[in-house]
Amino acid sequence: MSRNFTPEQTLIDKLLVDDAAAFEELCRRYCFSLFNYCMTKLHSKEDATRIVRNIFISLWEDRHMLPVDFSLSLHLYTEVRKAVIQCLNNKLNRDRDTLRIGEEIIPGFSAIELRKAKLPVQLSANNRLNIQDRSGLKSYEEQWWNKYTPSINLKDLTHVFKNMLNAW
Amino acid sequence: MTTEVLRKKTGRYLCGESVPAEKKQIQNWLSCTGEKDNSISPEERAMIENEIVGQVQAYVASSLFIPKAEPWWKKITAFF
Secondary structure (H helix, E strand, C coil), X not given: CCCCCCCHHXXXXXXXXXXXXXXXXXXXXXXXXXXXXXXXXXXXXXXXXXXXXXXXXXXXXXXXXXXXXXXXXXXXXXXXXXXXXXHHHHHHHCHHHHHHHHHHCHHHHCHHHHHXXXXXXXXXXXXXXXXXXXXXXXXXXXXXXXXXXXXXXXXXXXXXHHHHHHHC | CCHHHHHHHHHHXXXXXXXXXXXXXXXXXXXXXXXXXXXXXXXXXXXXXXXXXXXXXXXXXXXXHCCCCCCHHHHHHHHC
């Protein structure tokens, strides 16, 4: 849980001058969400703790080499993704973990589960379209040619006329 | 999918040799964050947070007290 409202960029600037308190604040802001992510992927508290700890330690070690347009959240999530896949590969190479991986992790690779990766974007897009189109749909139903000839719309009629003109 | 297939896929992904479909599959798996575990109580959460921060702090404090020797290339770049 974050303890203060200092902007992230200020904390990163302080990190460059070896401010351990600013670093601790950054750790506290991100560590649980990173831990939670690792837990959902690897189902192991030890691995999740180790990955998050190592990411923050490497951030501290490389603090003087951060690029100018450094985005901490982007950096942390890129690193955690890399670490998760590396950890999974290491686990798969060990025989004792394969059974647990088969039960807990492999179902996540099924097509239905993977579809969830795109679900929030699709849902939000659909919802947005529905909200926008509701008024448009009503007016479409209210138009007299759609009211009296529901099976034929204006687009079909123009298509028929075009075909007739071409034939003529 | 079997663990053996997954092992090969992750191995290729880490080496940068996976085909686009495999890459997409792994990246989609990494992007699936819908199944968040909300069963963790605030106390438990604070405990996990303190544990991780404590470990990191221990490292940071030790690195501040016993700084690493600067590599030769850093000394030369500082000189210029």
